[in-house]
Amino acid sequence: MSLAQSAVEGVVGLTEPVLSVRNLTTSFKVEDQWRSVVKGISFEIAPKETVAIVGESGSGKSVTSLSIMRLLPKNASRIEGSVKLAGRELLTLPDEQMRQVRGNEISMIFQEPMTSLNPIFPIGRQIAEALTVHRDISRAEARAEVIRLLEKVRIPNARNRYDEFPHQFSGGMRQRVMIAMALASKPKLLIADEPTTALDVTIQGEILDLIKTLQDEEGMSVLFITHDMGVVAEVADRTIVMYRGEAVETGPTEQIFHRGQHPYTRALLSAVPRLGSMGDRKLPLRFPSIDVGTGEQVELEDVRDTVAKTKTPILKVRDLTTRFDIHSGLFGRKTGAVHAVEKVSFQVHEGETLALVGESGCGKSTTGRSVTRLITPTSGEVTIDGYNVMQLDKTTLRSMRRSIQMVFQDPFASLNPRMSIGSAVMEPYIEHRLGTKAQAREKAADLLQKVGLSPDMMRRFPHEFSGGQRQRIAIARALMLDPKVIVADEAVSALDVSIKAQVCNLLLDLQQSLKLAYLFISHDMAVVERVSHRVAVMYLGEIVEIGPRAAVFDNPQHPYTRKLMAAVPIPDPSRRGIKRNMAIDEIKSPIRPAGYVPPLREYREISPGHLVQVA
Template identity: 60%
Template sequence: MITMQTADPHSAPVLEVQGLRTEFLMGRRWNAAVQDLSMTIHRNETVAVVGESGSGKSVTALSVMGLLPAQGARIAAGRILFEGQDLARLPEPQMARIRGQRMAMIFQEPMTSLNPTMTVGEQIGESLVIHHGASMQEARRQALRLLERVRIPAAARRVDEFPHQFSGGMRQRAMIAMALACRPQLLIADEPTTALDVTIQAQILQLIKELQQEEGMGVLFITHDMGVVAEIADRALVMRHGHIVEDGRCTDIFARPRHPYTRTLLSAVPQLGAMGDSSQPMPFPDLDEDGRERPAPPVASRLPDQGAPLLQVRGLTTRFDIRGGFLRRVQGRVHAVEDVSFDLRAGETLALVGESGCGKSTTGRSVLRLLEPVAGEVVFDGRKLSDLSKAELKTGRRQMQMIFQDPFASLDPRQRVGDAIAEPLQVHRLVSRADLPGRVAALLGRVGLDPGMAERYPHEFSGGQRQRICIARALAMEPKLIVADESVSALDVSIKAQIVNLMLELQAGLGLSYLFISHDMAVVERISHRVAVMYLGEIVEIGPRARIFGNPQHPYTRKLLSAVLLPDPSRRRMRRTLSNDEIPSPIRPADHIPARRSYREAGEDHWVMQDA
């Protein structure tokens, strides 16, 4: 049992930042990324710096750690006091002795922070060898102890494995073990849970809090997620354009936000359970920069109950062969999608939810035949896709479009966005060359962008604007079905709300059907009519959204919902019990025959997989 400790505001702070100003050289001018920032962190205290991309929160963390680029960046003013020393004035050799020993940092993406050529144990032990002069044998023993401490199963075996052999959640645990190796007084966590599934996110936050209580560390937590702030922070600093616009206790900021930007951030946070028994999607409140609410976009009216579904999927199965040996024979298979069936009606949104590796993205790609399934049947608008020739499938795909998770990766960086939107129209010869500029302008206007932006390149847009461009490109074909694969997962909270509202508005105006793939249960509750929960390639529960969220029947559905963070500090659940188990591997022997599954009806149109 861990004894809960609280920060002592009368003790000397672990970190005190006074009037920090950090600048970057742009051309011949120095531009401020952080301006006049001041804060203090005490032992056992967690201070969250929250803001959207470009607000200056990560630059603040890099300034404190002394990790700004050697060229083109500088601390122009202010002091960073740590254990009586001004870190802003320390030469690099002295800073290197503090960094990793007395203060440590966890980065957002562990795969890019870990060395792929070294074992996890070697990387954890490296700081002990450098800072404490430990032998290689002692460093390995300590690395094993740390892996056990951060709750990694079978740590004795995994200490000698490489980063690529760990899952995302396990890699982040290894990064935490590395940061704690020298028992630092200050831990800086820069978006450590942003790329993780909801259950893994909850595990990592609980782990950080427990380790903080054991070590008495001060924690500086960088995030854009107000749910994370409510769950872990004692105090919060809201940043915008390099300035602190609000600073206070978490309970006060969430209950009585003073600054309009703070109110805008909080209004954009999806709150699980806010939909009640409503059967229809609901747009997010839309606040302007002054905190005033704009009119909500329209949503589709009640769905018709008559007529055949637009999309029918029956027994869809997709597997990937694993080959090995001298003759490259099949030694096993990844059972990515296994006997999946569902219907999707015109104007309806069906959400596929689950953790990474559950098969939801593979399902979406298999439906569009971007991946060839090994079994099953997909019928779209009365036509069986498996019977179509390549030419017929190319024509049929005009009615089925896809929006991907990373808009920057799905746009050609050397192609103007107007040309990217026009390209499918030219390939399918749907619009004459003379009419093309007008059609592109109309599509940009439809997604809320200025038609004059057609001449710009993707790097000149924000993440939310790039996703709007991808939506415009998908709409160019006038589709009936859009598969949205984690289309808002990488966006800031307010931008995410804007894109969800845009999708609802387009659905109301154009009668679109969405297959919405996501691991964000709170967003799914807002946008979907029906929900299918996937686990290890199979649908374990499917039904109307209100029933899935209001009366979940399958244990895995309940696990997903219980892990969702609530943006309310008064309902903080840090002492809850969370399983550290990972999703089992979907790899099976080559001769494996899956068990036949059966489902029971838990209510009207609500089906739950029965135990095998």
């Protein structure tokens, strides 16, 4: 029996499936040739069942969902095989009838809600449109139904938020709006394409809870597309593992997790960071690595202690405050300020990693940019390698930046698309006049080799590399000036699970060989636990808890720290169906009126170096 046949016949129960996909093959036209991206995938989804398609970027999972919805461009794509919704063939339906199916019988939630919502229309009107297109109802009835849907997806104060615009909602609340829109016509099938990848861990937990609850209430089937095995364990009844366009393994989620047969399945599972896996270890720990070809685990050395025992830290921050003024009215008077960072203090020694964690909007990225003077702080003291950062003029500021470099979240946005990667990596060395072009080229080639790339790639451009490779290029560029501190701002957040493991291991290797200090900014608690020596938890611009990694993770004291940890998805299928019942309030606003004086904060020492803000 073929894998495709077993996937179809493995569906539990004898009821007619909601969705039946057989031998789906999707090809794209590239230079007058058809290239298959999805290759003969088959599966079924039963009523009220959740099936997850898991795989990394480029595996074909999103193309599978777009093929089912027939949303691919006709002139550049070709879809073959069979897709049946409740026994009705979708691939041969006339366009007008297919339009009635979309949003009515099948709905889809996309990864980035801001690109899916129209920025110039209120969210209530956009959801109402999904109702009026498919149902014969009045405006008043549509408004009442939209408010009911907004309440159903747990948006606080739904009636008053009907007329608000997408930019007035947080990322998590925008995703709730998208779910409300998808549920407007009570679809038989909901396709969720990476709906939590771009979200903070607490908001991700809320969205997963919400999808489970709504599935119970509405009785719909769900096709969940993701690369996060922790999410898969929590939501899926059955799992399909995709690799290079093919379904390499399929079966009940528990079987996939505990008895996965394919090397790629085992590679995905081994690379998932698990919260609480550090045991009594004091030092960071490399991520497990598996050879995808053989499925055998590659043995990795333990990380050696690189933290300098000197009393003088390489980076010292005291009472750092960064505020952004808000001007309004006819004369543009100052009416308030965004208190992005408020009296933040910490220090980092040579060879040490301090992780700065918290949700979007908590001020962690602004802290990183303030430390490097990419943003000018309002007040405070910052000392880097002997430089008093707050008092530097343009010339000395330029010299200081040789000591501290940044690696940003999206390397494609931070690399010039018109510049070869060799030129991009060489540029800082040449701009700082540290040597000749020949010396710059030699050093760039050496660094590219150090980060796992070949020097003969220097003539290629950013678009010719994968996301993980681009991040390696960004790291090589940051190392060109021999910095002592690197600010890694969500440097692995957007990467697939195995690529994330590779880049984290690379950072640990570079720290060991070059004694680098890292300010590691992240919202991923499971990754932070493995790579950091100390952890600082930020909330509303303030550090609410800071201490050695083991102390903070083993004995979290602040309610917000405990909330962050409780929200981390655990790759254990036995947790399927468990709901966290987390509060759904949006993160509070850091905007304060003009003249506002923040309260003086006090900290209590729980154990040596472990401090918690007193409420």
